[in-house]
Amino acid sequence: MTADFTREAEILLVEDNPDDVELTLHALRSENLCNNTHVARDGEEAMDFLFCRGAYANRSFDHPVHLVLLDLKLPKVDGLEVLRALKSDTRTRRIPVIILTSSREESDLVRSYDLGANSYAQKPVDFGEFRDAIRHLGLYWLVVNIPPPSKGWI
Amino acid sequence: MTLLEIQKSKLIFPSFALAVLVLLLAGLGAYRQNGRNVAAEQWVQHTYKVLGELNTTLSSMQDVETGSRGYVLTGEKSYLEPFNNAVRLIPQEIQHLRQLTADNPEQQRRLDALEPLISLRVRTADADIVARRIHGPSAAEQTLSEGPGKRSMDAIRGAIAKMAAAENQLLQLRSDELRASNAQTLAFFMVLVVLLVGLLTAVLFLMRRNAAALQRELELTEKARAYAENIVDTVRQPLLVLDAELRVQSANLSFYRIFQVTPQGTEGKPLYELGNGQWDIPALRPLLAEILPQHTSFQDFEVEEDVPGIGRRTMLLSARKLFRVGNNTESILLAIEDITEHKKAEATFRGLLEAAPDAMVIVNQQGDIVLVNAQLEKLFGYGREDLIGRKIEILVPERFRQKHVQHRADFSVHPHLREMEVGLELYGLSKDNREFSIDVRLSPFETAEGTLISGAIRDITESKRAEAQLQQLNAELKERALALESANHELEAFTYSVSHDLRAPLRHMDGFSKILEEEFAPQLPAEGQRMIGRIRAGARQAGELVDDLLSLSRVGRTELKLEIVGLKGVVEGAIRNLKEEAQGREIEWRVGELPFVECDAGLIQQVFANLLSNALKFTRPRAKAVIEVGTRKQDGQTLVFVRDNGVGFSMKYADKLFGVFQRLHRPEDFEGTGVGLATVQRIVHKHGGRVWAEAELDKGAMFSFTLGCGLGVEGAV
Numbered sequence: 001m002t003a004d005f006t007r008e009a010e011i012l013l014v015e016d017n018p019d020d021v022e023l024t025l026h027a028l029r030s031e032n033l034c035n036n037t038h039v040a041r042d043g044e045e046a047m048d049f050l051f052c053r054g055a056y057a058n059r060s061f062d063h064p065v066h067l068v069l070l071d072l073k074l075p076k077v078d079g080l081e082v083l084r085a086l087k088s089d090t091r092t093r094r095i096p097v098i099i100l101t102s103s104r105e106e107s108d109l110v111r112s113y114d115l116g117a118n119s120y121a122q123k124p125v126d127f128g129e130f131r132d133a134i135r136h137l138g139l140y141w142l143v144v145n146i147p148p149p150s151k152g153w154i
Numbered sequence: 155m156t157l158l159e160i161q162k163s164k165l166i167f168p169s170f171a172l173a174v175l176v177l178l179l180a181g182l183g184a185y186r187q188n189g190r191n192v193a194a195e196q197w198v199q200h201t202y203k204v205l206g207e208l209n210t211t212l213s214s215m216q217d218v219e220t221g222s223r224g225y226v227l228t229g230e231k232s233y234l235e236p237f238n239n240a241v242r243l244i245p246q247e248i249q250h251l252r253q254l255t256a257d258n259p260e261q262q263r264r265l266d267a268l269e270p271l272i273s274l275r276v277r278t279a280d281a282d283i284v285a286r287r288i289h290g291p292s293a294a295e296q297t298l299s300e301g302p303g304k305r306s307m308d309a310i311r312g313a314i315a316k317m318a319a320a321e322n323q324l325l326q327l328r329s330d331e332l333r334a335s336n337a338q339t340l341a342f343f344m345v346l347v348v349l350l351v352g353l354l355t356a357v358l359f360l361m362r363r364n365a366a367a368l369q370r371e372l373e374l375t376e377k378a379r380a381y382a383e384n385i386v387d388t389v390r391q392p393l394l395v396l397d398a399e400l401r402v403q404s405a406n407l408s409f410y411r412i413f414q415v416t417p418q419g420t421e422g423k424p425l426y427e428l429g430n431g432q433w434d435i436p437a438l439r440p441l442l443a444e445i446l447p448q449h450t451s452f453q454d455f456e457v458e459e460d461v462p463g464i465g466r467r468t469m470l471l472s473a474r475k476l477f478r479v480g481n482n483t484e485s486i487l488l489a490i491e492d493i494t495e496h497k498k499a500e501a502t503f504r505g506l507l508e509a510a511p512d513a514m515v516i517v518n519q520q521g522d523i524v525l526v527n528a529q530l531e532k533l534f535g536y537g538r539e540d541l542i543g544r545k546i547e548i549l550v551p552e553r554f555r556q557k558h559v560q561h562r563a564d565f566s567v568h569p570h571l572r573e574m575e576v577g578l579e580l581y582g583l584s585k586d587n588r589e590f591s592i593d594v595r596l597s598p599f600e601t602a603e604g605t606l607i608s609g610a611i612r613d614i615t616e617s618k619r620a621e622a623q624l625q626q627l628n629a630e631l632k633e634r635a636l637a638l639e640s641a642n643h644e645l646e647a648f649t650y651s652v653s654h655d656l657r658a659p660l661r662h663m664d665g666f667s668k669i670l671e672e673e674f675a676p677q678l679p680a681e682g683q684r685m686i687g688r689i690r691a692g693a694r695q696a697g698e699l700v701d702d703l704l705s706l707s708r709v710g711r712t713e714l715k716l717e718i719v720g721l722k723g724v725v726e727g728a729i730r731n732l733k734e735e736a737q738g739r740e741i742e743w744r745v746g747e748l749p750f751v752e753c754d755a756g757l758i759q760q761v762f763a764n765l766l767s768n769a770l771k772f773t774r775p776r777a778k779a780v781i782e783v784g785t786r787k788q789d790g791q792t793l794v795f796v797r798d799n800g801v802g803f804s805m806k807y808a809d810k811l812f813g814v815f816q817r818l819h820r821p822e823d824f825e826g827t828g829v830g831l832a833t834v835q836r837i838v839h840k841h842g843g844r845v846w847a848e849a850e851l852d853k854g855a856m857f858s859f860t861l862g863c864g865l866g867v868e869g870a871v
Contacts, residue, residue, distance in 0.1 A: 017658060019666075026665070104704065105650075
């Protein structure tokens with residue numbers, strides 16, 4: 001991913017599996033939601049992006065993403081760690097986070113909500129259902145839901 | 155009698171002895187006084203004799219005088235006769251006097267003086283007589299006139315008178331002495347009499363007191379006798395008193411009562427004839443006839459006899475010879491102890507002992523074996539004759555014996571029921587020197603012979619080996635359980651991660667083939683599109699399988715969260731979730747009243763989801779599906795059932811129903827993963843319940859389950 005942020009990203013997709021990345025992006029695209037989607041391939045990159053550091057140092061907290069789609073099983077730093085960091089920092093904690101994972105483990109559910117996840121969705125095997133889920137989520141969080149006030153937010 | 159009385163009674167004899175002594179003294183005194191009196195009397199007699207002899211001598215001299223004078227004067231010869239007699243007697247008389255006064259020198263002297271006077275006078279008289287004869291009467295005149303004869307005679311008289319006076323004086327002296335002696339004696343006797351009277355009074359007094367004491371003693375004795383008789387009558391043991399001829403003198407009440415006989419039929423009868431002669435026991439005869447006289451008693455002679463009206467009794471006879479001082483008779487006390495019940499109890503005890511499954515040994519406090527049973531003989535290889543009377547240590551291995559003696563001593567100080575040496579390994583030693591592990595249980599019990607200790611011994615070689623084996627098995631089992639548990643954990647972790655990891659590629663397969671189907675359909679021939687459909691179907695089925703496996707593994711891994719759950723709500727929710735699948739079909743849902751149950755809501759939801767989805771699936775061929783959920787009581791348990799009118803199954807496969815991946819239908823007939831019922835069973839088991847199915851091929855199926863943890867909170871939603 002490039003450091004070209006002329007167009008501010010609206011969605012951060014944190015996903016390590018390229019197939020999942022492609023299918024998710026496909027689903028977002030087909031619902032016309034993916035124009036401003038940035039993809040982080042591991043937890044560390046996601047944190048750098050969100051906290052505007054490392055490769056993303058030139059990013060500003062003034063323009064936060066509107067939505068984070070977060071997988072739990074991630075290389076380097078796992079999804080729950082990312083969630084914890086995100087939700088415990090005043091600068092990032094208002095960003096809605098949707099856990100998008102194949103796990104339906106209760107412990108994962110509980111811990112995610114405890115750490116402040118705003119939504120939890122299991123990736124269905126059926127691609128049609130998956131697409132439906134993405135559509136519902138995108139519509140809700142990007143259209144229906146009124147985000148917290150922010151300088152960079154329209 | 156009091157002590158004082160006894161002391162007083164002891165005075166009787168010395169007082170009496172003193173009195174006797176006094177009497178003896180009196181006798182002695184009397185004897186002595188009598189001797190003195192006799193002597194005095196002799197002396198008086200003696201004096202009278204001397205005086206008499208003096209008179210006789212004087213008389214003789216007068217005869218000499220008168221005889222000689224008469225002749226001289228008359229010449230008559232008759233005068234000469236007294237003269238001659240006197241002359242002949244005088245020497246004798248003088249001799250006699252000399253003898254009588256031999257003890258008195260004065261009188262002897264006087265006699266010496268008298269004697270010449272007498273012989274002179276006799277000669278003179280003789281001379282006068284001769285002169286007369288010769289000279290005739292003239293001579294006589296001359297003679298007489300001259301008078302020498304007369305003077306001589308006077309001198310004689312005087313001498314004799316002196317002697318008589320001396321004798322009389324002596325008599326007087328002796329009489330005085332005798333009188334004084336008599337007065338002394340009298341005084342002596344007076345004292346003695348007073349003393350004797352005193353002593354005899356004392357004796358009398360003491361004897362009277364003694365007699366009173368004796369009387370009291372007699373009364374006490376009488377009371378004691380009555381008391382003893384009462385005791386004898388009260389004694390429960392029958393007693394007989396026999397005389398030397400073995401006749402019954404008396405019997406106590408117990409005897410009459412126990413042998414049901416009367417005093418009339420018993421007293422005075424010979425022992426051997428009592429009753430039907432049951433006492434005529436051959437072995438008893440020598441005891442009574444020979445042993446008893448020599449040894450005065452015998453004890454515990456056991457007899458077994460038929461007693462009329464009572465039956466066969468076992469008795470112990472003891473006898474003792476009694477000697478009655480009063481009438482010097484011998485009698486025999488025969489005590490009879492009825493030990494029939496005791497014998498029976500003993501027989502019962504022995505029976506129990508022999509019947510006991512353990513080897514039993516009974517020892518006394520000294521550790522001597524008193525009794526053993528057959529099991530003990532078998533266990534240790536000894537005959538009981540080898541053991542009875544021996545120390546218990548014979549059954550203990552050599553190296554433990556000394557310690558065992560100490561243990562035994564401790565135990566007899568504090569006897570109590572206990573396992574011997576709890577936690578200690580005990581060993582027995584058999585006759586053939588074989589050691590073996592034993593378990594011993596000791597219990598003390600009281601008997602007439604003192605405290606005995608019974609030991610129940612069990613050979614635990616076998617059980618010890620079994621125990622060791624069991625322990626080993628247990629350890630192995632634990633090891634295996636641990637291994638199994640870790641394997642289970644591994645398996646679950648594996649299932650979890652495999653399911654997860656499988657899910658992603660399945661999702662990708664489905665996703666990409668869907669995109670292929672949607673976006674590139676025009677470029678694909680119909681066959682290609684069909685195959686894409688098959689790929690997607692396969693991916694979806696694999697996805698379901700993975701989901702099912704995941705939920706099954708979740709059931710295994712999660713803790714139950716129990717809460718009160720209304721089953722009706724759960725069932726209705728599950729039916730709602732099936733709406734999509736039920737679409738286009740005619741289905742009658744019959745949901746009865748269902749209880750509130752303490753269970754894990756999420757899991758119980760899965761149970762109904764599975765069962766109802768199955769029911770829906772297998773009723774698909776029916777024009778109208780009837781699916782019923784209800785509750786029923788069975789064997790006091792409330793069970794919930796889900797019944798359908800579907801295709802059912804053959805009961806011969808019922809046992810496979812709940813196994814993972816077990817399917818009874820072909821996939822083309824009924825799709826499925828074969829995990830649903832396995833999950834149901836796992837959930838029900840987790841609740842401590844039971845699940846089972848009843849079905850008949852083509853006639854529907856019914857699944858029932860109970861929930862051990864609280865199906866029974868009754869109530870309707």
